Every structure is written in structure tokens, then in C-alpha cells.
Amino acid sequence: AQKITQTQPGMFVQEKEAVTLDCTYDTSDPSYGLFWYKQPSSGEMIFLIYQGSYDQQNATEGRYSLNFQKARKSANLVISASQLGDSAMYFCAMRAFIQGAQKLVFGQGTRLTINP
Amino acid sequence: GEEVAQTPKHLVRGEGQKAKLYCAPIKGHSYVFWYQQVLKNEFKFLISFQNENVFDETGMPKERFSAKCLPNSPCSLEIQATKLEDSAVYFCASSPGGGARALPGYTFGSGTRLTVV
Numbered sequence: 001a002q003k004i005t006q007t008q009p010g011m012f013v014q015e016k017e018a019v020t021l022d023c024t025y026d027t028s029d030p031s032y033g034l035f036w037y038k039q040p041s042s043g044e045m046i047f048l049i050y051q052g053s054y055d056q057q058n059a060t061e062g063r064y065s066l067n068f069q070k071a072r073k074s075a076n077l078v079i080s081a082s083q084l085g086d087s088a089m090y091f092c093a094m095r096a097f098i099q100g101a102q103k104l105v106f107g108q109g110t111r112l113t114i115n116p
Numbered sequence: 117g118e119e120v121a122q123t124p125k126h127l128v129r130g131e132g133q134k135a136k137l138y139c140a141p142i143k144g145h146s147y148v149f150w151y152q153q154v155l156k157n158e159f160k161f162l163i164s165f166q167n168e169n170v171f172d173e174t175g176m177p178k179e180r181f182s183a184k185c186l187p188n189s190p191c192s193l194e195i196q197a198t199k200l201e202d203s204a205v206y207f208c209a210s211s212p213g214g215g216a217r218a219l220p221g222y223t224f225g226s227g228t229r230l231t232v233v
Contacts, residue, residue, distance in 0.1 A: 035222070043205060045224035091159070095222075101172035103149065104209070104222060106159040 002027050002096040006107035013082050014115050020067070021077040021110050023092030033095040034075040035104070036066065040088040048090075051075055079112075087114045118142060120210050121190075122225035129198045129232050137228045138190040141210030145223075147171065148191050149211070150183060153227070154204045162206075165191065198232045205229050 003026040036048040067076040092107040121140040150162040161175040165185040185191040
């Protein structure tokens with residue numbers, strides 16, 4: 001079954017520290033993609049970073065990097081030098097092809113709070 | 117345009133009333149997806165379209181929910197006889213598609229918050 005697991009319901013981090021948000025996935029499909037989205041209190045979904053299953057290098061986008069460990073089926077998000085504006089819900093998602101149809105499968109989310 | 121436009125932003129309906137939500141995908145995107153998010157937590161997949169054709173409707177509660185994507189019109193999601201448990205934020209996303217190795221390019225709309233009272 002295609003599944004995303006985020007085991008941290010909430011994280012509290014001091015401003016300027018780095019933070020790692022955990023994500024593990026389950027799929028038997030050799031081709032898949034992994035996403036991280038940020039959802040602030042205003043509710044919109046903001047795309048952060050993407051990692052394809054065939055990508056050799058870990059994805060990076062500014063302060064965001066994705067620690068992709070294929071053998072362990074994990075795709076943790078690392079935010080360096082956290083800022084107060086990083087406080088939000090973070091969702092890990094996987095693009096899965098289920099019965100020939102593509103869809104995004106989401107994890108339960110992690111609420112990140114950055115303390116001043 | 118380069119954004120997925122969802123209307124209305126907020127919708128309040130009495131239990132048993134009909135609700136209709138709209139989504140204009142990014143021009144040129146072949147796929148449209150509808151998701152339901154309850155209490156800012158998990159996203160439940162409802163339905164997807166490839167152009168105007170239903171691609172995957174495995175998440176739809178078919179007895180009350182229906183959806184369409186007609187040419188030259190916004191896509192729509194309709195809930196007949198709303199129930200209290202339908203209260204949620206409904207997100208639409210569009211994607212250019214292109215198969216497993218294509219760049220993903222999912223873009224989400226800002227959502228419609230449906231409140232059933």
C-alpha cells in the first residue's frame with residue numbers, strides 16, 4: 001500500500017536552530033516522487049521541495065534540503081537557520097501511481113513552532 | 117494564468133443544502149485533483165480528472181458528491197444534501213501530467229472552506 005508516515009505531531013525549535021522533520025514512505029513502485037509542503041495558519045499550501053526516486057543527489061532549495069535515504073524509505077526535511085515565519089504545518093507527500101492513476105498521498109503533518 | 121483559482125473562499129450551508137465549489141486550473145495543465153482537508157490535518161483524495169475525463173474517483177462518496185471538468189469552464193465539485201461532517205477545506209490542485217518521470221508541478225489553489233451548520 002502507498003503510505004506516508006510523519007511521526008512527529010509537533011516540534012518546538014529555537015529560532016536560528018536547524019530542524020529536521022521526519023517522513024517515511026511505503027511503496028512498491030520503483031518510480032515515485034516525494035514532496036514537502038508548508039501550510040501556514042492562513043491555510044494555503046506552499047510547495048517547498050521535491051525529490052524524484054531516480055534522483056542521485058538530495059534536493060536543496062535555499063534553506064530547505066531533503067535528506068533522501070532510499071534504502072530506509074525516508075525523506076526527511078531539513079530547515080537550516082529556522083525563522084519565526086517557519087512556524088506552520090508541514091506535510092510530506094508522495095506522488096503515487098495507483099491502478100494507473102497518479103495522485104498525491106499525504107502524511108498526517110507536523111506542526112512546527114519556532115520560539116524566539 | 118499561473119495560479120489555480122478556487123471560488124468561493126468561504127461557503128456556509130445549512131445541513132441538507134447543496135454546496136458547489138469551483139476550480140480553474142492552470143492553463144495547459146491536464147490533470148485536476150480535489151482533496152478534502154478536515155481540521156487542518158490529513159488530506160483525503162476525492163477525485164481526479166485528465167482534461168474533462170474522470171481519471172480516478174476512488175475517494176468520492178458518490179451518493180452525495182459529484183464533480184465535473186467541462187471544456188472552457190471551471191471544474192466544479194458539488195455536494196448534494198450537505199452533512200455536518202462535510203465541513204472541511206476543499207483544495208483543488210492541477211498538474212501538467214506527463215507520466216511517472218515527468219516533473220511533477222502540482223499547484224494547489226488556496227482552498228474553499230465549507231462550513232455546514
